[in-house]
Amino acid sequence: MAKSRYEYVKNFERESILLPETYIVIRVDGRGFHKFSSKYDFEKPNDLCALEVMNSAALKLMETIPNIIMAYGDSDEYSFLLQKRCDLFERREFKLISTFASTITAYYQYYWNQSFPAKPLQPDRLPTFDARTVCYPTKELVKDYFRWRQVDCHINNLYNTTFWSLVKSGLTTQEAENRLIGTLSSDKHEILFKEFGINYNNEPEIYKKGTILVRELDFESDVNTDLSKRQAQRLEKKLKKSEIKKLHCDIIKDEFWDCRPWLFS
Amino acid sequence: MAKSRYEYVKNFERESILLPETYIVIRVDGRGFHKFSSKYDFEKPNDLCALEVMNSAALKLMETIPNIIMAYGDSDEYSFLLQKRCDLFERREFKLISTFASTITAYYQYYWNQSFPAKPLQPDRLPTFDARTVCYPTKELVKDYFRWRQVDCHINNLYNTTFWSLVKSGLTTQEAENRLIGTLSSDKHEILFKEFGINYNNEPEIYKKGTILVRELDFESDVNTDLSKRQAQRLEKKLKKSEIKKLHCDIIKDEFWDCRPWLFS
């Protein structure tokens, strides 16, 4: 169609293209979910039903974008891993950021409406999300990224479990906070066990470990890092059709990664 | 809380801070809205009800973020203007992009559900949006930016009005497309008038001009560009409490801008 004399303003647009052949991680994070969880009366420390809305939204996003090879989430955040060779949106940063922020928002609201017919969303407190991209040049860094998130999940969940036990037992939130200042992990385990009879290790894995979504292949001896181009394409296809599994396992130890060489192939 | 040995992976995050004292425009744009409008049977060339969902979403976003001084939208896109001194999210680009993409998505879905109870959204075709930021150093550039969008609206609407008139009269979409190849604006006016009795100039302003949302003040002689600091703060406050008006007027001529010096103060 015809162009106008004002079109020159497009020259002010700037584009950032993420470095090729690096692993892209995109992390989405709920905005103001502290208030959101109050407003819609989340169960504390964890609201399983709300967690599953988040998991459904992330799973759906992953199904929509086959370049996502795995994802990890807990609470109101999720991290998505794109393959090293991924050329989604030609690696344009603003497209990746806005698509992930928008899509997770759309699915979250959709599944919320499905899951919580009794808690209709109010326009003044709709669920929204930030998104950011990070590039990692090696697979070791990618593993450490996900380890970082899982350790964070663990630290937060242990704290929250203890905090809410104290609050439910009668402390004000301020008193509970004060009680926990300076406590070590072991102290929190002890409070839980001695005062509330809770063995933290028996808490549900989904709370302690978060949720892993991963495209699964049967482990095959021929999955190695030196694939021919044709083998690579075949693997690619297989991955896109593969089942996405939902796990709540450890991703800090090597085992999870060693069993899934295709994540980095 | 405790930090983990994996936290070093944060060093790979990169931040882009938009240049201070420039006007930031953030444009959101529907992703795949061609298919979206087919799926949910939009009226052609314009679906007033769907347009108003978009307008409501943009208005609500503008109410939520007082730094937005005006916005312009047509079809499935909207451009928001932040004030020159605006320090929203410390001007961090990823925050601005993801917040606008996410928030417009949240409101659009919300108002859709309110407006179209008979057309429930399907998970495989939810409305989602891109967002991008652009910085403009001068007010003349900002005006030209919005002129560009309104000219674009006009060009697209004239085309679509003619195209759909042809299709409704019996042509296939391919035939209508071929018929319009190489036609000038005047040719399309003539087709509309001679073949369909449509005087394009009488078409609704909302379709021809798009929608302007603008924080309105009474024009006061004392709104000038050399405000004292205290005057500037008072103006700021006034603007945040001011009514947002919805217009469908010309923003190409100077008049719109000359009457609203506060847009650039």
Add this chain to the structure above:
Amino acid sequence: MAKSRYEYVKNFERESILLPETYIVIRVDGRGFHKFSSKYDFEKPNDLCALEVMNSAALKLMETIPNIIMAYGDSDEYSFLLQKRCDLFERREFKLISTFASTITAYYQYYWNQSFPAKPLQPDRLPTFDARTVCYPTKELVKDYFRWRQVDCHINNLYNTTFWSLVKSGLTTQEAENRLIGTLSSDKHEILFKEFGINYNNEPEIYKKGTILVRELDFESDVNTDLSKRQAQRLEKKLKKSEIKKLHCDIIKDEFWDCRPWLFS
């Protein structure tokens, strides 16, 4: 010529284009000039001859690049102002940075060799320079940028003049430093006057104010901000042929700027 299969590695190159219609300032800064000035026995606090090498290098650079409308320097640094509409190297940042760093280095060494035949440069301590670009959207910001540099020149020169007076009178450098800790500007004036009979205000302007290089026009009533395109081109041409003047005047007050409207036209 033929391309090779390895050329794909060019895809990893990233380019940053500086925002159009902003004023670009490029500041070059001597690397390790403290040691450089020791090695080549600069006079303290100021070595006029070395200063003039710097000024000659900057002047030559300015003659070579007509887009530079003014420059300001003191000690081992210089700031160059490009015109708002300047399209030098299509505003590619790496080109601007490397060209300015390289060219000032080349000229400095050249003029050094001319000026100091008795002090031949040694390969282990050649003069080298950093360069960085900054964009300013308004002329007020540009003025404040240069004011910042001149204030800095003043602060440093007052300190150095006092410091070296103390050292020359017998204090060690450590003792002189200690003596000056916590002193105000007025204290330094007093030390200079009472102990050394130096009236700082009578010090040479080149040391107190630094050096301004500026393309000069006769002030003409018709230089205004609303030039027609043809007038603008004529002004452009005139500027490129205009004489570059070397001044040591105040650029903090408005007068310098008010007399030279062409700097921002």
Add this chain to the structure above:
Amino acid sequence: MAKSRYEYVKNFERESILLPETYIVIRVDGRGFHKFSSKYDFEKPNDLCALEVMNSAALKLMETIPNIIMAYGDSDEYSFLLQKRCDLFERREFKLISTFASTITAYYQYYWNQSFPAKPLQPDRLPTFDARTVCYPTKELVKDYFRWRQVDCHINNLYNTTFWSLVKSGLTTQEAENRLIGTLSSDKHEILFKEFGINYNNEPEIYKKGTILVRELDFESDVNTDLSKRQAQRLEKKLKKSEIKKLHCDIIKDEFWDCRPWLFS
């Protein structure tokens, strides 16, 4: 020292930090060396003495910056490889670009003056250089980068050797250019051999292959990719003290790289 009210202008500075754990290549490139080589009567197609000025400048730069593990150059360009973990200037791009551009300029002029006392540099045509940085996430990409430059050297040198043979035999430069349009590598070999009795394969290696500067270690069986932290530090130290060798060998085949595992350790 005291800060001034104008210091806020520093907020407009932008910094780009290159992605950690990627290999940084910095390529410097002579600016306008076509004219430079005419002005100073370079021998054609190659001026050995001028080449050695470039090589000396690059070698000196490499001695000055121990983080450079190897370099490759031909004609008026040189590429420097920094180690993956290199934290030179905290990986700030403007510092890397300006330091390399400035330093190569300083050394080139210095060695020129040493090598060509009979050809004093004129201020209107001093040698200056561009510099740019590129990040490569894997060692395979780094190898391909250097292969790209060596193939380029070969293509250019074969062309120039043939071109200047034709010119020296009496053709104008335009005629020589026309003669070579569309010729393949094999055609140029044949022209050289049949018309000028030149066996291109016997041309000096420095012209055909360019120059490699590389920090050399004795090959030790224990140089592997899984070094303990202490081993890594010891290797680091060794490298910094190691001799820099100057080679004109093939870097396209794997052999060069396979023999030097420390380049990527």
